[in-house]
Amino acid sequence: MQFALDEDRALLARSTRELLAKEAPLATNRQIMESEPAGYSRALFKQLGELGYPSLLLTEEQGGLGAVAFAAVLHEMGRVALPGPFLDLALAIKVLAGSTSDAAKKCLTKASAGEALVVLARNESLTTGDAGAPTATFSSGTVRGVKRFVPFGLQADALIVETTGGLVLVPKPATGWNAKAMPTIDHAQRFAEVTLDAPGTLLCEGEAACQAIGESDQLGALGASALLLGLMERALEITVAYTMERKAFGGPIAGFQALQHRAADMLLQTESARASVYRAAFAAEHQPEQAAYLVAVAKAWAGPAARLVCGEAIQMHGGVGFTWEYDPHVYLKRVKTLEQFYGSTRAQLEHALQSKGW
Amino acid sequence: MDLRFTPEQEKFRAEVRGWLAANLTRPWSQEARDPKHDANSLVELRRAWQKKLHAAGYLGMGWAPEWGGRGASEVEEAILQEELYRADAPQIPNFLGISLLGPALIHHGSEEQRRRFIPKMLDGSEIWCQGFSEPGSGSDLASLRARAEPDGEHFRIFGQKVWTTFGPWADWIFVLARTDMEDRYGGITFFLMPIAQKGVEMRGIRQITGESEFGEVFFDGGLARREHIVGKIGEGWKVAMTLLGYERGGSTLAYPAEYDRYLGGLAAGLSENGLMDRADVREKLGRLVVDNEVMRGNGMRNLANIASGNAPGPESSIEKIFWSEYAKRLTDTALDLLGPQAQLLDTQPGARADVNWAYEFLWTRAGTIYSGSSEIQRNIIAKRVLRMPTK
Numbered sequence: 201m202q203f204a205l206d207e208d209r210a211l212l213a214r215s216t217r218e219l220l221a222k223e224a225p226l227a228t229n230r231q232i233m234e235s236e237p238a239g240y241s242r243a244l245f246k247q248l249g250e251l252g253y254p255s256l257l258l259t260e261e262q263g264g265l266g267a268v269a270f271a272a273v274l275h276e277m278g279r280v281a282l283p284g285p286f287l288d289l290a291l292a293i294k295v296l297a298g299s300t301s302d303a304a305k306k307c308l309t310k311a312s313a314g315e316a317l318v319v320l321a322r323n324e325s326l327t328t329g330d331a332g333a334p335t336a337t338f339s340s341g342t343v344r345g346v347k348r349f350v351p352f353g354l355q356a357d358a359l360i361v362e363t364t365g366g367l368v369l370v371p372k373p374a375t376g377w378n379a380k381a382m383p384t385i386d387h388a389q390r391f392a393e394v395t396l397d398a399p400g401t402l403l404c405e406g407e408a409a410c411q412a413i414g415e416s417d418q419l420g421a422l423g424a425s426a427l428l429l430g431l432m433e434r435a436l437e438i439t440v441a442y443t444m445e446r447k448a449f450g451g452p453i454a455g456f457q458a459l460q461h462r463a464a465d466m467l468l469q470t471e472s473a474r475a476s477v478y479r480a481a482f483a484a485e486h487q488p489e490q491a492a493y494l495v496a497v498a499k500a501w502a503g504p505a506a507r508l509v510c511g512e513a514i515q516m517h518g519g520v521g522f523t524w525e526y527d528p529h530v531y532l533k534r535v536k537t538l539e540q541f542y543g544s545t546r547a548q549l550e551h552a553l554q555s556k557g558w
Numbered sequence: 559m560d561l562r563f564t565p566e567q568e569k570f571r572a573e574v575r576g577w578l579a580a581n582l583t584r585p586w587s588q589e590a591r592d593p594k595h596d597a598n599s600l601v602e603l604r605r606a607w608q609k610k611l612h613a614a615g616y617l618g619m620g621w622a623p624e625w626g627g628r629g630a631s632e633v634e635e636a637i638l639q640e641e642l643y644r645a646d647a648p649q650i651p652n653f654l655g656i657s658l659l660g661p662a663l664i665h666h667g668s669e670e671q672r673r674r675f676i677p678k679m680l681d682g683s684e685i686w687c688q689g690f691s692e693p694g695s696g697s698d699l700a701s702l703r704a705r706a707e708p709d710g711e712h713f714r715i716f717g718q719k720v721w722t723t724f725g726p727w728a729d730w731i732f733v734l735a736r737t738d739m740e741d742r743y744g745g746i747t748f749f750l751m752p753i754a755q756k757g758v759e760m761r762g763i764r765q766i767t768g769e770s771e772f773g774e775v776f777f778d779g780g781l782a783r784r785e786h787i788v789g790k791i792g793e794g795w796k797v798a799m800t801l802l803g804y805e806r807g808g809s810t811l812a813y814p815a816e817y818d819r820y821l822g823g824l825a826a827g828l829s830e831n832g833l834m835d836r837a838d839v840r841e842k843l844g845r846l847v848v849d850n851e852v853m854r855g856n857g858m859r860n861l862a863n864i865a866s867g868n869a870p871g872p873e874s875s876i877e878k879i880f881w882s883e884y885a886k887r888l889t890d891t892a893l894d895l896l897g898p899q900a901q902l903l904d905t906q907p908g909a910r911a912d913v914n915w916a917y918e919f920l921w922t923r924a925g926t927i928y929s930g931s932s933e934i935q936r937n938i939i940a941k942r943v944l945r946m947p948t949k
Contacts, residue, residue, distance in 0.1 A: 201633060201862035202560050209559070268559055440944050455949040460940030467939055468876050475859040476852050482561050497855075500848040549844030556847060558825045558834065 203478070205272060212265065213272040216253075220280050223247065226527060233283045233387035233530075238355050240284030240390075248286070249314015257294045257419060263312070267419070267484035271426040271477055278430020281534050283388035285319055285352040287423040287542075291416050292318040292360055295367060295403065298412055303369055303401040307358055316357040318369075320416065321347040321394060329540035330547045331362065336396065338365035343400045346393065349541070353392030354379050361396060366405030367412060370398050386537040387530070417543060418492060421499040422480055424542035428502040428535060429473045432509035435531040436466045439513040446518075459516060466512055469505035476501050493555035500548035503539035510535050561858055563633070570634050574616075574641045581610055585646035587914055591904045597769065601651055601727050608650035608682040617650070617680050618660055625664060625672065626680050632864045636857075640811040646819060654724060655679040655686030659732050662748075662801040666789040675730075675750070687728035687753075689719040689775060690798065696721075697934045699734075700742050700795065704777060706735040706749065711784055713737075713749065714757070715777040721928065725773025726762045728753055733782070734794050746794035749782035757781065767920045802930075810857035813881040817850045817888060823913035824892045833895065842891050849887070853880050873943065875935040882925035883932060889919040 205213060223244050232241055248254060256273060258264030270290070277286060289311060296308040296318065310316035322331035326348060336345025343361050350359065358371045382391040404412050440463055443454035453459055480498035483491040513528040514521035521528050539545060563571070589595065589603060611617050612626075620635050621627025630638075650656065660679060663672050678684040695702040704717030715735050722731065730752055738745030753760055757780035762770030789797045825834070825843065833839045856877055892915055893900045900915035902908055909916070926932045940946045 201563070201858070201865045203859045203862040204866065205559050440946065443946070451949065452947060454946040457937070457940075457949075460944075460946050461933065461936040463944050463946060464875075464879075464936035464939035467943060468879055471873065471876055472852050472856055472880065475855040478559065479561055479855045479858065482559055486560075486562070494851070494855075497848050497851040500844070501852045546841060549841055549848060552848050552851070553840055553844040556821075556825075558829075558843065558847075 203475075205268065209265070209269050209272055212269055213276060216273050216276040217279075219247075219251075220276055220282065224280055224282055226280050226530070229280055229283055229388070230527075230530060238390075239352065239387070240355075245284060245286070245289075245317075246314040249312065252312075254286070254289050254293050254314060255312045257290055258297050262297060267422060268478065268481045270419070271422060271481035274423045274426035275430045275433075275477070278427035278534075279434040281388055281431060281434075281530050285317060285355075285389075287420065287427065288319040288351040289317060290423065291420050292320055294419060295320065295360055295412050295416055296369075298408075299369075299403040301369075301401055301403060303371075304403055307369060307371075310357075317352060317355055318358045318360065319351050319353070319356050320362070321350040321353065321359040321370075321396075322362040322413075323347065323349045323541075329542075329544045334362045334364055336361060336363045338363040338368045338400065338402065341399050343368050343370050343396045343398055346395050348393045349382060349391045350379075350394050352390050353377065353394045354381060354390065359394065359396075360403065361400065362409075362413065365402070366409040367403045368400035369403050370396065370400035373398050384537065386533045388534050389537045418484065418495050421543040421548065422477070422484055422495050424538040425473070425477045425480065425495070425498040425502040428506040428538050429470070429477045431531050431534055431538075432466070432470045432473060432502075432506040435506075435510045435513040435528060436463070436470055438527060439463065439466070439516050442517055462512055462516060466509045469509050473498070473502045473505050493552060496543070496548040496551035496555065499543050500545055500552060503535070503545045503548075506535040507532070507539060561862060563637070567633055567637060571637050571641060574638055575645075577614055577616075578641060578645045578647065581614070582645055582647050586648045587646055587912070589648065591909075591914065593905065598727075604648045604651045605682045605685075607648045608652060611650060612680050612682070618656055618676075621660065621664060625660075625676050633861060636809070636811045636861050639809045640815045643809075643812040643815040644819065650682070651724060651727060652679055652682055652685050654688050655684070655730075658688065658801045659686055659750075662732075662788060662797050665800050666748075666793070666797045668785075670785065671750070671788065684729045685724065685727055686730050686732065687722045687725040687773070689722060689731045689733035691721045692718055693720050697931050699798075700746070702734055702736065702746070703739075704733065704735040705739065706737050706747060706782070708737075709781075712781045713747075713784065713787075714779040715749065715751065715782055716779060717777050718774065719777070720763070720772075720774040722760070722773045722775055723771060723928075725753075725760050725775060726770060728760075728773075731758075731775065732788070733777075734798055735777075737791050741792070743795040744792045746798070747791050748788040748794035748797040750786040750788065751780060751782035755780055766923065767917055810861050810877065811854065813885075814850050814854035814857060817853075817884070820888060820892070820913050820918070821846060821850060823910070824888075824896070826912060827892075827896050827900075827910055831896070839895060842895065846888055846891060849884055853877075853884060856880060875930070875938045875943075878930060879926075879932050879935045882922075885918075885922040885925050889915065889922050893919050 252263050255263045256265050256270045293311050296304045307318055311318045343363055358369060361368045361370050377394055379392045379394040382393050443459055444452050446453050476498040480494040483494040510532040517526055517528055520526045615628055616638055618627045619630035622629060692702050706713040706715050733749045734746050735749060736745050737747040757778045759776040760773050763772045763774055764770050828834050903916055904914040
């Protein structure tokens with residue numbers, strides 16, 4: 201047994217951390233969140249594409265490196281609260297790679313290279329983050345329906361739309377999307393409501409579509425859990441560092457047991473998430489019979505854990521934790537998206553229960 | 559990264575399962591509620607079980623063969639414990655001797671001490687208890703005041719120890735006492751002494767469960783031989799810390815296996831009561847399932863780290879907080895959801911037969927206090943992992 205990453209994956213994690221430290225430190229990311237209309241750095245995503253990051257989930261022949269490497273990369277992206285559709289793009293690429301149609305192959309090449317943004321458009325409801333059965337239709341080559349909370353829908357070059365007739369690839373019409381922004385509290389993830397009446401190419405239907413969606417759900421939950429791990433890990437680090445610097449009553453406030461015990465609980469949440477996320481990633485790669493259950497466990501833990509840790513980060517910063525200037529709120533806001541979407545906590549608890557046969 | 563067991567380890571697991579199927583005739587929870595038993599007959603049953611385990615070579619497995627072990631790895635040790643808990647086997651009466659004192663003797667004891675004490679410890683003919691905590695020294699163990707006065711070939715021990723688990727049935731006690739009243743750490747010495755002697759009085763303490771598994775010990779000049787000091791005079795704290803490291807590093811996979819059994823009992827009860835379709839019930843049960851699995855993941859990570867040659871560090875504090883707090887949460891939720899039936903004493907015919915919920919609900923209140931309370935564990939995490947300063 202060994203928990204540490206092997207050499208290749210450890211190297212990938214290290215070089216990803218270095219790349220993000222240089223190209224996407226939190227200060228830069230916050231500027232992009234607040235003033236870049238696209239909501240993310242296209243230049244960085246181009247660079248990530250050139251380095252092969254969006255294809256990590258594909259088979260080794262297709263340039264992938266597996267679920268553990270994928271988790272390690274998203275873990276790093278979580279630490280800097282990287283704005284943008286990286287997870288959504290990786291999930292779309294995985295779906296595209298499973299299709300044999302020419303349109304999918306062309307789209308896959310561009311998306312993998314970071315030259316085109318493709319995302320899944322599945323949710324329709326305003327009241328649940330779980331996609332549920334679609335009402336959007338696909339007939340005579342045309343997709344019709346309204347999709348909500350489409351990640352970076354306004355910026356996408358193509359959407360993979362979940363319809364009653366299967367998964368359909370819809371390129372952006374020449375006139376642009378009929379879409380409006382759905383800003384939420386999370387500046388790192390832009391959403392859109394997209395009204396579709398557009399031609400598309402069927403990628404898969406029936407059993408194959410179910411399978412692709414199931415796989416995407418699982419990898420999405422794993423990826424979101426890894427992002428949550430990175431977010432809470434970093435939020436804990438900056439919080440402990442702040443309590444060491446901030447002085448009151450004649451010393452650093454880190455010396456107060458009330459804060460020490462809260463920080464200890466934050467560490468318990470974070471380390472438990474680390475064990476769960478990498479265990480789930482390992483299962484997704486090597487133990488397929490356990491993967492669905494362990495991914496559900498990881499996501500059901502990581503969401504509430506990250507909310508607790510990032511919420512405590514604000515509280516332990518005191519008044520400045522409530523200011524826009526300081527960073528803790530960026531982490532908490534990001535957590536809320538990842539907690540609701542990619543398989544809500546409630547859905548994952550149910551999933552875990554059903555895996556037990558209950 | 560690899561979280562799988564090796565084929566050899568899986569083979570060992572199969573061997574243990576086969577042995578348990580052939581040798582464990584009745585699960586402990588059934589045995590414990592049988593009206594034919596009293597506290598003493600249950601201890602004898604546990605002693606007989608210990609003898610069986612010993613004969614099969616499952617006790618002190620990690621020790622060298624000359625001390626009755628088979629040089630087994632931590633992973634095999636963890637697999638054994640996991641299977642014992644899964645099968646609901648009785649706990650051996652000499653768990654304190656074997657899991658704590660044994661390793662301390664192997665690390666710090668003399669050759670004569672090992673030869674004298676280890677064989678009888680393993681076969682259950684001498685049961686050990688621990689004399690560490692005092693009425694005024696619980697979590698702050700180093701503040702202990704029991705004193706040892708030299709008297710020829712002996713030391714005479716004066717003072718009081720408390721929370722001596724299994725004390726009422728123990729033959730010997732390992733005691734921390736002061737050979738220097740001033741030096742906080744360097745004044746502590748580790749003594750081994752028999753309980754049945756003048757100047758040592760053991761009394762049972764009635765616990766909130768109604769049983770008296772703990773004791774308190776009064777020392778009024780009881781004798782400990784010089785040759786039964788473990789380590790040197792003044793090295794008691796060091797020996798105790800080695801030993802407590804074993805206490806915290808031990809049963810990484812055992813608790814999740816036990817709680818899986820409880821969860822199975824809870825799910826069965828909820829099904830029978832027609833509650834398994836209720837969304838609020840499902841969410842609560844789902845949370846317990848998830849948290850237990852997370853606990854198992856933590857254990858596997860720690861085990862993998864130990865197997866890769868990293869010593870167990872203060873991260874084991876996380877494990878301690880996790881299982882003890884979880885056990886309270888689990889039993890709280892079970893009693894809420896199962897209703898008053900779960901509060902029936904297990905001797906009542908209407909009580910649920912699979913898990914003794916009423917007892918477990920009470921017993922789990924102890925886990926967050928003993929062997930380093932949750933607060934002490936949080937102090938350890940804050941200071942040794944997060945490096946937050948001492949005021």
